[in-house]
Amino acid sequence: MAALLPLIILCPLAVAVILLLSRGTMPARATCGLVGVGMGLCALFGVIEAVTFLNGPDSTGALHVVLWHWIHVGGFDTSFALTLDRLSLVMMLVVSCIGFLILVYACSYMRDDPDIARFFVYMNLFVASMLLLVLSSDMIAVYFGWEGVGVCSYLLIGFWYHETPNANAARKAFVVTRIGDALFLVALLLLATGVGSLDFNAVIQAAPHAPHAAITLATLLLLGGAVAKSAQLPLQTWLPDAMAGPTPVSALIHAATMVTAGVYLIARLHAVFLLTPGVMLLCAVIGFVTILFAAGSALVQTDIKRVLAYSTMSQLGYMYMALGCGAWQGAMFHLVTHAFFKALLFMAAGSIILRVHHEQDIFKMGGLRQEMPGVFWAFIAGSAALAGLPLITAGYFSKEMILTSAYNVAPLFWLGGILGAFLTSIYIFRCVFITFWGEARTHAHGRTGIVQAVPLAILGVLAIIGGWMEVPDSLGSVHIFSNLLSPVLGELPEEHGGAVLLLIGSIVPLIGVSLAWMLWKPTGRAPEALDQPLVRVLRADWGFDALYDVVFVRPYLALGRLNRNDFIDRLYDLLASVTQFFGRAFGLMQTGQVRRYAAWIAVGTVLALCLAV
Structure with a gap:
């Protein structure tokens, strides 16, 4: 049943494409029907694939489906492939089945919204990205799914973008999680150069023989990426503000998809993390502190x-x-x-x-x-x-x-x-x-x-x-x-x-x-205690937002204002002015008169002959 594996991802992706091409003209009832069928098939295919895999002869191994070979440069080789083992099977069932229930619920919740089609485009792209993340066998493809859920979360949190707090919350989520995305990308580059592959199995097998310092740094960077995605301290400030989106978005982000991506990534690479006890201790401490x-x-x-x-x-x-x-x-x-x-x-x-x-x-x-x-x-x-x-x-x-x-x-x-x-x-x-x-x-x-x-x-x-x-x-x-x-x-x-x-x-x-x-x-x-200073600090996320505003946001904005009219901007303005000048000059030559075009051809021919002689 290997053919069902890509179909599990294609079902929500196809729904998103159809709704996108309809440009919002599809009635709400038809939109919800399409979403129900698409996500229903996704969940059904997931269950069938899981039952078939667990009852098959290789149930303790993995089902590997190569879609196409992607990059082959020097000693680095990567393919766009999907892998189903028992860990990805659990995640696939959680994402597809819980996602199906949430989207069915959303059909009722969003039925009166005039932008319901746009909403379900984002939701289905979100589910497709998460399924790509959990089923990919190569970390480059995982990164595509990782970025996909990040972009979709930005669009969904700011779905009602005409309200300023919603747009601000979406931007905040995008910027904070982008820190983790950058750390994740650097970790991938480090593993690619140190191991020669980003296939999960290849990385796990090569990690014990790689330099310990490189593996420690890579796992530390991967932990940083996971912490930002899962809203753990100190990169947790985006998640409470993400409540600005519609409630089904909150259910999807908080329950089965985006915030659990970091947990899955660390569990998938657990054999590599076992080589770095210090990073594992840091992971436990971060979780311990975040709980409280x-x-x-x-x-x-x-x-x-x-x-x-x-x-x-x-x-x-x-x-x-x-x-x-x-x-x-x-x-x-x-x-x-x-x-x-x-x-x-x-x-x-x-x-x-x-x-x-x-x-x-x-x-x-x-x-x-x-x-x-x-x-x-x-x-x-x-x-x-x-x-x-x-x-x-x-x-x-x-x-x-x-x-x-x-x-x-x-x-x-x-x-x-x-x-x-x-x-x-x-x-x-x-x-x-x-x-x-x-x-x-x-x-x-x-x-x-x-x-x-x-x-x-x-x-x-x-x-x-x-x-x-x-x-x-x-x-x-x-x-x-x-x-x-x-x-x-x-x-x-x-x-x-x-x-x-x-x-x-x-x-x-x-x-x-x-x-x-x-x-x-x-x-x-x-109770009266709600008016106490300590309570106000707790309600404001222990002052993290205020601290980051003073340490990062205000200095960045001040630097931007100071840098608005610097020399580099003037240089780019000069280049733009020169380009515009020559564009207007050459535009004057385009008169539409054949005689002038023939004259310019003659002049050019004479100049060319002179240069040749």
């Missing part, structure tokens, strides 16, 4: 989408801490469960926003569980999974897998993860209690249609039962997910301190939920 910083900011946000944005940063911190600790299966498992509950939370939040007149401030909602019970239960399921409520949610099992591995490496990492879990349960159920309990401050209108309800129901089920494919030994020893990835990522390390760690990890989220209930359920009003 982002959770602290989420505690005081009043915008429901910004609460979820900071929770994304914090949950990605868990993945990076796991990668730094060598818990590759734990990072990928949390990536999958996070895709379930975070897409669910964003889409449920979008349904709330639509029905409360586009209000996003949770302190202006309240009492909504009576008016939208279906959305309430969907949000509860996602919140419980995010908080990691024990035994009944997917987030519990994936988070415990990470915490156990972190404890085996350094108890401090485990302690930070436990504190992060405590803060997570507080801030997400603070959002739940303020939004759905208390007195009603905004009444919901309309109803949540079936097109939105079906994806919410599917993801709600997955957010609850999706974690049962990996249960620790103390609770039943089910290792379906880790066994799936073990041929690619190695065997799962032995558990230590299992029962005690599980007990602590089970109690802490429950304490957090109880504390949130005591603080916010009775009244649903904002």
Whole structure:
């Protein structure tokens, strides 16, 4: 079934091309029908390919499809090829299936927008770019997909570009992630010159024999690129502002695609990162710090989408801490469960926003569980999974897998993860209690249609039962997910301190939920602490934006103003003036009179003869 592999990418790409060629003339209903068919085929082909591959004779190996040979210069050779192994299979299913549910939801969410065709062009290009990223066997093709999701995220975040904050948010996301893109590109150049190839297998095989300093620098640069893409400290400032885009965009970026690209890249090159323990330690520290910083900011946000944005940063911190600790299966498992509950939370939040007149401030909602019970239960399921409520949610099992591995490496990492879990349960159920309990401050209108309800129901089920494919030994020893990835990522390390760690990890989220209930359920009003200076600092992302504005933005703008009329600009102006002069001079010769043209030919002939003599 090798032919299906390129079709998985071509389906959303073909939809984007058709909508682009229609130039917005296609009716909204036809547009949504085309998007549903295209993404439905993408998800269907992905499932068929996965089942066929896992049941085939080479299920522990890889399916390699070469589309064309690309570059052959000296000793450097690269092909445009796709590879399906168990790691890329997981990512392919997450992107295609979760992406399908999000785009189906978006058909209802965006149905009244006059630019719905342009919206779905961007969304389908986004999905196609992400599929190219996860299925490519060569890092040059990965870079094309990497840049593709970056460009599409810029277009989607600034989709309503006529509003200045949206355009600013898009530009900010593009510039900050561009830092990581530049680091990634330098790493590719370093690997290409040091290894002679950018094929993943070739790089992994050659890395142990390459100079250690070069490999260390390359992995450090790759980590920098991944950190920017996944909004980890210190390049996290773009993600909260990315909430300016439509809510389905937030669900797609935060759940299954762009922000997880860095996690996948490090997991794909895990054998290379194992050669650089210092870089792995840095990766774990970055994740550890991001968990706590982002959770602290989420505690005081009043915008429901910004609460979820900071929770994304914090949950990605868990993945990076796991990668730094060598818990590759734990990072990928949390990536999958996070895709379930975070897409669910964003889409449920979008349904709330639509029905409360586009209000996003949770302190202006309240009492909504009576008016939208279906959305309430969907949000509860996602919140419980995010908080990691024990035994009944997917987030519990994936988070415990990470915490156990972190404890085996350094108890401090485990302690930070436990504190992060405590803060997570507080801030997400603070959002739940303020939004759905208390007195009603905004009444919901309309109803949540079936097109939105079906994806919410599917993801709600997955957010609850999706974690049962990996249960620790103390609770039943089910290792379906880790066994799936073990041929690619190695065997799962032995558990230590299992029962005690599980007990602590089970109690802490429950304490957090109880504390949130005591603080916010009775009244649903904002406590006085929200006006304190520390709270304002936390709400402003710990002052990172203000710091970067002083250190980078203002000096850059000042330098630009000083450099506006410098000598180099005058030189270019002179060249432009000279070019324009000769252009006008030669233009005077074009009179349209045949006699003058014949005279010029005669003069030229005479001059040529004189020069010849």
